Amino acid sequence: MYLTKEEEKTLRGEDGETLQKAIEILVALGDIYGADALIPIKSAQVSGVSYKTIGDAGIEWISDLKGTVKVPTVLNPAGMDMDNWERLGIDPKFAAKQIEIINAFGSLGIEPKCTCTPYYLSGFDVQYKDHLAWGESSAISFSNSVLGARTNREGGPSALSAALVGKTADYGFHKTENRTPNIEITVDFETAGSDYGALGYIAGKIVGSKIPLFKIKSVPSKDEMKMLGAAMAASGAVALYHIDGVTPEITDKEFVYEKPAESVSIEKKDIDAVYESANESTMANDIVTIGCPHCSKAELAQIADLLEGKTVVKEFWVFTSRELAGQNKDLVDRIEASGAKVVCDTCMVVSPAANKYQCMMVNSGKAYAYVPSMCGSKATYGTVERCVKDATGEI
Amino acid sequence: MSQIIRGRTIARGQATGKVLMTKDPISFLGNVNPETGDVVDPAHELFGKSIKGTVLVFPQGKGSTVGSYVIYQLKKNGTAPVAIINSECEPIVAVGAIISEIPLIDKLEIDPYTVLKDGDEVLVNSAEGFIEIL
Numbered sequence: 155m156y157l158t159k160e161e162e163k164t165l166r167g168e169d170g171e172t173l174q175k176a177i178e179i180l181v182a183l184g185d186i187y188g189a190d191a192l193i194p195i196k197s198a199q200v201s202g203v204s205y206k207t208i209g210d211a212g213i214e215w216i217s218d219l220k221g222t223v224k225v226p227t228v229l230n231p232a233g234m235d236m237d238n239w240e241r242l243g244i245d246p247k248f249a250a251k252q253i254e255i256i257n258a259f260g261s262l263g264i265e266p267k268c269t270c271t272p273y274y275l276s277g278f279d280v281q282y283k284d285h286l287a288w289g290e291s292s293a294i295s296f297s298n299s300v301l302g303a304r305t306n307r308e309g310g311p312s313a314l315s316a317a318l319v320g321k322t323a324d325y326g327f328h329k330t331e332n333r334t335p336n337i338e339i340t341v342d343f344e345t346a347g348s349d350y351g352a353l354g355y356i357a358g359k360i361v362g363s364k365i366p367l368f369k370i371k372s373v374p375s376k377d378e379m380k381m382l383g384a385a386m387a388a389s390g391a392v393a394l395y396h397i398d399g400v401t402p403e404i405t406d407k408e409f410v411y412e413k414p415a416e417s418v419s420i421e422k423k424d425i426d427a428v429y430e431s432a433n434e435s436t437m438a439n440d441i442v443t444i445g446c447p448h449c450s451k452a453e454l455a456q457i458a459d460l461l462e463g464k465t466v467v468k469e470f471w472v473f474t475s476r477e478l479a480g481q482n483k484d485l486v487d488r489i490e491a492s493g494a495k496v497v498c499d500t501c502m503v504v505s506p507a508a509n510k511y512q513c514m515m516v517n518s519g520k521a522y523a524y525v526p527s528m529c530g531s532k533a534t535y536g537t538v539e540r541c542v543k544d545a546t547g548e549i
Numbered sequence: 550m551s552q553i554i555r556g557r558t559i560a561r562g563q564a565t566g567k568v569l570m571t572k573d574p575i576s577f578l579g580n581v582n583p584e585t586g587d588v589v590d591p592a593h594e595l596f597g598k599s600i601k602g603t604v605l606v607f608p609q610g611k612g613s614t615v616g617s618y619v620i621y622q623l624k625k626n627g628t629a630p631v632a633i634i635n636s637e638c639e640p641i642v643a644v645g646a647i648i649s650e651i652p653l654i655d656k657l658e659i660d661p662y663t664v665l666k667d668g669d670e671v672l673v674n675s676a677e678g679f680i681e682i683l
Contacts (some may be wrong), residue, residue: 179644179647209615212615310617311617311644500682
């Protein structure tokens with residue numbers, strides 16, 4: 155791997171121990187994956203933030219680092235709402251550990267923004283072909299696929315190393331030749347809303363870590379593609395997908411690719427089967443959650459409209475980033491007027507708050523894939539309309 | 550007569566210790582108790598043995614990326630291996646060894662499973678890219 159004189163100096167330890175370790179990690183990963191150089195990144199997103207995931211071992215490592223990140227850096231969702239953790243019944247001991255983690259990241263110059271949707275935040279705009287070092291699977295999928303930027307699936311230490319050095323090793327999805335689709339998926343029927351989460355849930359199981367090229371009859375919105383990618387990254391390991399005629403890279407004339415040799419088709423009955431989980435369930439949902447990945451402004455507005463003049467009869471949690479909640483206080487107030495709770499910085503998957511329920515209704519293919527193992531409860535799947543009806547006791 | 554075998558540097562350093570070998574990959578999260586360094590997974594070839602202070606030879610890591618942090622915890626607890634030799638290293642163990650300052654070398658020019666056995670005294674000098682069987 156070629157290193158500049160500056161980089162060699164850092165690797166020798168002349169810029170301090172933390173940076174030495176950081177660049178050592180980048181170089182080791184570069185060597186393992188055959189990179190020839192380090193390249194500058196525009197922003198970083200560090201995963202491994204919830205105390206539920208990283209434990210005391212993670213706290214120790216982060217607390218021992220010294221330095222300041224060189225690019226805008228955001229965090230993955232934490233294990234709780236950092237400002238309002240008592241409301242969802244978080245154990246004070248857990249809260250103390252979670253605050254310790256966020257403070258340790260803060261001492262490295264990382265703002266306490268904990269979200270799986272960094273692309274909604276100011277200062278984190280992503281342009282076509284930007285190089286990033288992001289760590290949350292749905293954010294990776296969205297930036298690679300919907301925005302046409304370039305990031306590998308970074309683990310916590312490697313994303314943090316990239317943030318501290320301001321660079322990452324040039325391998326994997328940073329290279330055009332590794333972004334070619336290798337399986338075609340045909341969806342020859344109309345799809346809308348949470349159909350995309352169900353579609354992603356099915357597609358992820360079929361394609362594993364391949365790069366799918368979708369041929370979809372409908373034209374999905376960015377929010378719908380967010381749900382598609384998040385689900386595929388959960389039920390499979392998809393970090394990049396293309397949609398014929400829609401996503402930026404596949405519509406770029408300079409992006410040359412051959413028609414994938416492998417092809418499958420997903421039928422309407424496959425999608426219907428995911429929705430059937432709600433009808434087949436013998437157990438009533440005791441909680442409804444929306445916001446996996448974190449809600450956009452448009453999604454918050456839709457939920458506020460659907461809840462207008464209604465009152466929830468069970469726990470109904472809506473997850474979004476603190477920044478969006480702050481910018482849209484009117485929508486938050488309208489949602490909470492129903493008794494629903496708008497929760498920031500965290501989600502149903504990474505927070506222990508969700509562990510005490512028996513059956514959770516979700517409108518997200520990703521949550522549907524993770525809730526049974528991460529929260530220990532049954533999951534049922536419904537459209538956002540159905541979720542609201544369930545939460546307000548209309549069904 | 551000592552024998553020198555060259556390999557690829559993953560985590561720089563130098564240490565001497567006794568070899569503990571396994572042909573099973575290791576998931577540091579779940580397979581190893583960070584308090585003691587004991588392998589606690591009954592399905593693992595090294596079940597019941599301690600990796601503390603050894604030159605640990607295994608094919609590669611597997612499992613959760615939190616494994617990197619578990620290696621760091623082993624080091625802090627004084628229960629880590631003194632050095633690691635992998636057939637072909639993957640990112641979880643690479644990152645764990647680097648942040649923990651455990652010398653790690655892989656891709657030896659001679660397959661370690663043909664020349665090393667448990668208890669051999671070995672110097673791992675990953676800074677200069679070789680091991681020496683003492």
